Amino acid sequence: MKRLSRLRRHRAAGPILLIFALFTIGTTFQVASAVNSETPEVADRSVAIEEGKQIFLKGCSSCHGLNAEGVEIAPSLIGVGAASVDFQVGTGRMPMADMSQQAMRKEPVYTPEEVYALAMYVASLAPGPEIPSDELLNYERDGSVAEGGELFRTNCAMCHNFAGQGGALTQGKYAPTVMGVTPKHIYEAMVTGPQSMPVFSDKTLTPEEKISIIKWAKSAEAEPQLGGAALGRVGPVTEGLLVWTLGIGLLIGVAVWLAMKAK
Amino acid sequence: MTARERVAGNVAGYVDDRTGAAKWMKKNLTKVFPDHWSFLLGEICLYSFIILLLSGTYLTFWFDPSMREVVYDGSYEPLQGLKMSAAYASTLDISFEVRGGLLMRQIHHWAALIFMVGIVVHLMRVYFTGAFRKPREFNWIIGVGLLTLGIVEGFLGYSLPDDLLSGTGIRIAEAIIQAIPVVGSYLSFFAFGGAFPGEAFIPRIYVVHVLLLPGIFLALITVHLMLVWYQKHTQFPGPGRTEKNVVGYPLMPVYMAKAGGFFFIVFGVTAFLGAVASINPVWLYGPYTPAQISAGSQPDWYMGWLDGLVRMAPPLETYFFGYTISWNILIPGLIIPGIMFTGLALYPFIESWATGDKREHHLLDRPRNAPNRTAIGAMALTFTLVSLINGGNDIIATTFDLTINQMMWFSRIGIIVLPPIAFVVTKRLCLSLQRADRDLVLHGRETGRLVRMPSGEFVEVHEPISAEKAWLLTSHEQLAPLELPEHDGAGVRRPGALKNKLRNRISRAAAVAVPKATETERKELEGHH
Numbered sequence: 001m002k003r004l005s006r007l008r009r010h011r012a013a014g015p016i017l018l019i020f021a022l023f024t025i026g027t028t029f030q031v032a033s034a035v036n037s038e039t040p041e042v043a044d045r046s047v048a049i050e051e052g053k054q055i056f057l058k059g060c061s062s063c064h065g066l067n068a069e070g071v072e073i074a075p076s077l078i079g080v081g082a083a084s085v086d087f088q089v090g091t092g093r094m095p096m097a098d099m100s101q102q103a104m105r106k107e108p109v110y111t112p113e114e115v116y117a118l119a120m121y122v123a124s125l126a127p128g129p130e131i132p133s134d135e136l137l138n139y140e141r142d143g144s145v146a147e148g149g150e151l152f153r154t155n156c157a158m159c160h161n162f163a164g165q166g167g168a169l170t171q172g173k174y175a176p177t178v179m180g181v182t183p184k185h186i187y188e189a190m191v192t193g194p195q196s197m198p199v200f201s202d203k204t205l206t207p208e209e210k211i212s213i214i215k216w217a218k219s220a221e222a223e224p225q226l227g228g229a230a231l232g233r234v235g236p237v238t239e240g241l242l243v244w245t246l247g248i249g250l251l252i253g254v255a256v257w258l259a260m261k262a263k
Numbered sequence: 264m265t266a267r268e269r270v271a272g273n274v275a276g277y278v279d280d281r282t283g284a285a286k287w288m289k290k291n292l293t294k295v296f297p298d299h300w301s302f303l304l305g306e307i308c309l310y311s312f313i314i315l316l317l318s319g320t321y322l323t324f325w326f327d328p329s330m331r332e333v334v335y336d337g338s339y340e341p342l343q344g345l346k347m348s349a350a351y352a353s354t355l356d357i358s359f360e361v362r363g364g365l366l367m368r369q370i371h372h373w374a375a376l377i378f379m380v381g382i383v384v385h386l387m388r389v390y391f392t393g394a395f396r397k398p399r400e401f402n403w404i405i406g407v408g409l410l411t412l413g414i415v416e417g418f419l420g421y422s423l424p425d426d427l428l429s430g431t432g433i434r435i436a437e438a439i440i441q442a443i444p445v446v447g448s449y450l451s452f453f454a455f456g457g458a459f460p461g462e463a464f465i466p467r468i469y470v471v472h473v474l475l476l477p478g479i480f481l482a483l484i485t486v487h488l489m490l491v492w493y494q495k496h497t498q499f500p501g502p503g504r505t506e507k508n509v510v511g512y513p514l515m516p517v518y519m520a521k522a523g524g525f526f527f528i529v530f531g532v533t534a535f536l537g538a539v540a541s542i543n544p545v546w547l548y549g550p551y552t553p554a555q556i557s558a559g560s561q562p563d564w565y566m567g568w569l570d571g572l573v574r575m576a577p578p579l580e581t582y583f584f585g586y587t588i589s590w591n592i593l594i595p596g597l598i599i600p601g602i603m604f605t606g607l608a609l610y611p612f613i614e615s616w617a618t619g620d621k622r623e624h625h626l627l628d629r630p631r632n633a634p635n636r637t638a639i640g641a642m643a644l645t646f647t648l649v650s651l652i653n654g655g656n657d658i659i660a661t662t663f664d665l666t667i668n669q670m671m672w673f674s675r676i677g678i679i680v681l682p683p684i685a686f687v688v689t690k691r692l693c694l695s696l697q698r699a700d701r702d703l704v705l706h707g708r709e710t711g712r713l714v715r716m717p718s719g720e721f722v723e724v725h726e727p728i729s730a731e732k733a734w735l736l737t738s739h740e741q742l743a744p745l746e747l748p749e750h751d752g753a754g755v756r757r758p759g760a761l762k763n764k765l766r767n768r769i770s771r772a773a774a775v776a777v778p779k780a781t782e783t784e785r786k787e788l789e790g791h792h
Contacts, residue, residue, distance in 0.1 A: 150345060159558050162428070168558070168660040234559050235561045240564030244380060250532050252300070260300075
């Protein structure tokens with residue numbers, strides 16, 4: 001007891017305890033934030049905004065203007081919100097590879113931290129849709145697959161196809177596949193309406209309905225190929241192709257063989 | 264005589280005493296059929312029809328052709344709790360609850376696609392070899408009827424499950440019905456028993472799909488085969504084969520074995536496809552509601568050309584006296600298919616009118632020896648293929664990074680420009696092949712062996728072809744063009760001169776040919792090489 005009491009009154013006790021406490025808190029924070037690494041937390045939002053501004057000036061301003069006000073070739077980003085930036089840059093659509101009909105999904109150019117900084121900068125220009133929280137995006141807990149499927153067929157399938165495989169739009173534009181897209185990006189696409197896609201505001205589709213749609217998309221993605229090879233899940237075109245190649249090919253091959261045997 | 268033979272003889276005798284079948288069997292079981300792989304194409308249709316009857320019967324045990332609304336509580340989770348028709352729910356049950364149901368459904372659908380492919384390839388064989396000529400015109404018309412009914416029957420089957428895709432198809436069919444001037448909307452109300460979609464349509468088309476049309480199919484197929492039996496099968500020319508005989512193998516045992524074996528192979532291929540490749544995954548489409556539509560909604564391939572024609576039609580409408588005529592649906596949806604199928608059915612009569620050939624034909628043509636017919640066929644196929652490609656324009660556009668607008672303009676221009684090009688190219692190809700045949704007969708086969716003559720000249724050695732092959736290449740007849748009189752003896756235009764002039768001109772075009780090598784030409788050239 002005496003020894004412990006002496007240590008407690010030691011000169012270095014305060015600083016050591018402080019270092020220990022900081023270490024514990026830091027480690028705990030690290031572990032906790034590693035679990036939810038989808039949106040990197042940057043302690044100071046203003047630091048992120050400043051960092052985002054620098055990235056913006058280097059990578060985006062040549063098309064979107066120095067103050068994101070937009071020029072002829074690219075729209076204004078004032079008021080598009082963090083969700084829009086997170087979707088466009090986070091899925092690699094921005095920066096665009098070339099000025100084609102539509103920005104396509106590709107390997108992201110920026111790291112998640114840089115995407116976050118960019119999003120914070122654009123969000124600082126004017127309010128807009130925010131990046132959905134991981135709490136909101138818990139589709140495994142919330143939502144209903146059947147309702148999501150019905151909502152998808154009513155609101156999305158006319159462009160994205162019945163199984164979310166995507167489809168053609170006019171003039172070379174297209175609705176991309178929904179398969180393999182993260183729940184966060186699906187959600188952001190619905191609230192921001194990128195490219196040809198309409199905006200589905202919370203009045204059109206409530207956040208719960210959006211989560212149901214995500215739940216259905218994830219269920220469709222995970223669905224095994226019932227009944228054999230799915231043939232792309234694009235409807236009868238591939239079925240017709242298969243029957244005109246493999247189907248009749250096999251049968252004609254056998255017919256030739258049968259006729260040969262007689263000789 | 265062994266005991267077994269005695270028993271068999273007794274049984275046969277017992278049956279024969281009561282039916283008199285022996286004489287009939289003896290005659291027909293020894294009936295001879297010519298042998299060629301392309302003669303088996305029609306059998307593909309027959310066998311897939313049998314598969315369709317068997318698998319379809321299995322499906323009727325569980326399918327509930329009703330528009331009654333039910334709440335789905337089957338095992339497919341993504342649809343649980345949704346309201347749907349009993350037709351759709353029972354199709355889901357067939358797929359997920361009934362033992363072997365999904366396999367049967369897929370076999371049924373693949374068999375339907377193979378049935379239609381079989382009809383088209385069989386039709387191409389009959390057309391390009393001239394097998395439709397007298398006396399087989401009626402059988403040709405029955406065949407065209409089977410093709411048409413096959414399209415309808417397939418479409419009805421595609422519509423029955425009442426999923427999102429089939430409902431979309433019915434909606435388009437309704438639009439085509441409504442596009443008929445004057446009576447369109449009445450016909451639509453009549454077909455649907457009121458406004459679209461109503462509750463009457465699925466039960467109605469079910470009866471047509473499982474009873475009426477299969478009955479008509481059975482009758483037509485029976486007549487089709489009886490006519491083949493009665494008129495004998497056509498054969499390709501060859502040694503000993505004439506217009507008056509049939510050279511081949513007897514039905515029993517050779518063709519029994521071949522045909523029986525081929526049935527199981529067709530069944531095997533269909534079952535293989537049904538087992539490994541998903542077709543019409545109705546559970547993904549969801550139940551039909553008129554408010555929903557999917558990107559890339561397509562019909563099955565045998566309707567794809569019709570969809571393609573409708574997709575490429577420019578938006579033409581006229582209004583008069585308060586009525587709308589939708590030319591953009593009427594022309595591609597009804598008028599062009601009407602012309603196509605009428606032309607197809609009447610082709611044997613058109614050809615015989617054009618060539619003036621009214622004789623019976625039991626020996627087949629090589630396609631190159633009827634350049635005009637082959638070219639017309641190529642033209643029709645090109646037309647259909649361009650429409651079919653446009654039917655899948657959205658899938659093709661996204662797959663190959665094209666724009667749907669490019670696809671549409673390619674089809675709009677291609678459907679007018681490409682068929683005539685196909686006609687000219689095919690006709691030239693046929694004539695070139697005739698020329699090659701002529702060269703082969705006259706100069707023999709090029710051996711590729713070069714010989715230097717004493718004079719220093721190099722010549723390639725040609726090897727004469729066998730007499731049998733030379734006969735094959737020269738046995739076809741080349742019709743002279745018609746020369747119908749346009750003027751009478753006094754040099755005055757006679758009645759009907761214009762018609763005769765037209766027929767003369769058409770038959771001149773039909774008779775264009777490279778003169779085949781004659782025996783004298785061949786003799787003359789002998790020893791030259």
